[in-house]
Amino acid sequence: MDNKVLAVVNGQEITQRDLDIAISRFPRERQAYFMNEEGRKQLLDQIVSFELIYNYAKDNDIHKDENYLRSLEAAKKELLTQTAINKILAEVTVTDSEIKDYYEVNSHLFKNQESVTARHILVDSLEEANEIKKKIDNGMNFEMAAITYSSCPSKEQGGNLGSFTRGRMVPEFEKAAFELEVGVVSEPVQTQFGYHLIKVENKTKDTVKSLEEVYPIIERQLRNERESYKYMEFTQDLKQIYKVELK
Known part of the structure; x- marks a missing residue:
């Protein structure tokens, strides 16, 4: 693709690739806004504005400002720390056989x-x-x-309750529903809400x-x-190297 x-801006080129990279940094739901000519033009205007202010900051010694220097040191510390963490955690591995063993022992989960x-x-009766x-x-x-006679709001959907697992309905209703054969209409089932006629349309077993x-x-x-274990172990080891005082 042609870049x-x-x-x-002051000799610094802003390219199509720069614009695409800037778009990619936005949350996915926001990126669509920049996929048309107007959206891309607005973003380009913002990038140009940032370049203008950057040049102004350089020319006016703002890089010597105390707030900037403190923020820079904090950012450098955070970046260096995160890079070290990533390097340490990169040593962690999980093999196919370990995943398979876990699955076989914990398949019930x-x-x-x-x-x-x-x-x-x-x-009601x-x-x-x-x-x-x-x-x-x-x-x-x-x-x-159901549409004609039912007093439940589900009547608007022909009495449809969708799919449910055990523990979702009152006990009397659940017992009847799970014991019914598919396509069979139950005898009246009494619950605290009244009397139900139940028709089961599908069943799935435990799998x-x-x-x-x-x-x-x-x-x-x-x-x-x-x-997590690697991180905790590593930081505990570091406490033997660097002095820690909690006050």
């Missing part, structure tokens, strides 16, 4: 829980629930019955995620643990 010169996808109709059940048994569409699915998670966890 076109976009501006020259990577379960997809058993879940149910269901619809329901909620009414057992008599009303039985009447609706009879209509459904005689051919009325469950979703239409364990594959090693391939969780590999990055395990690798990151092991690396974080080892980096």
Whole structure:
């Protein structure tokens, strides 16, 4: 790609690459703003302004200002410290076999829980629930019955409750839902909210995620643990070299 010169400030070229680098430093959601001509022009104006002020600062000995010198030393210290930390932590490694061993020992941590996808109709009385059940048994569409009769806000979606795992619903409702066969409409189920007719549309059993699915998670966890240990160990060793006084 041609690195076109976009501006020259006091002999210093500002190029297309400089502009692209400046854009890349913004958060991803902000970068889109600079992907049109107007946005790029505004950013170029800002870069030009910074170059102008930089030249002014050099020509007016602002590099000798005490605040600048303190900030410079603080920045140098932070950069040097972070570079040392990165170098130390770069020694940490996690192998494929270690990740596999961890997975085999801790596979129970990577379960997809058993879940149910269901619809329901909620009414106040057992008599009303039985009447609706009879209509459904005689051919009325469950979703239409939910829209027509249910008192739950889910009626607007034909009684759809989406998917849920154990522990998400009241015990009576959960027991009935997880025991139902797919496509079967339950007998009325009483809970603290009233009487429910439940229709299960899908079920998934407990499954364990594959090693391939969780590999990055395990690798990151092991690396974080080892980096923390490495950091603590290294700083403890340094306390034997450099005097520390806590007051």
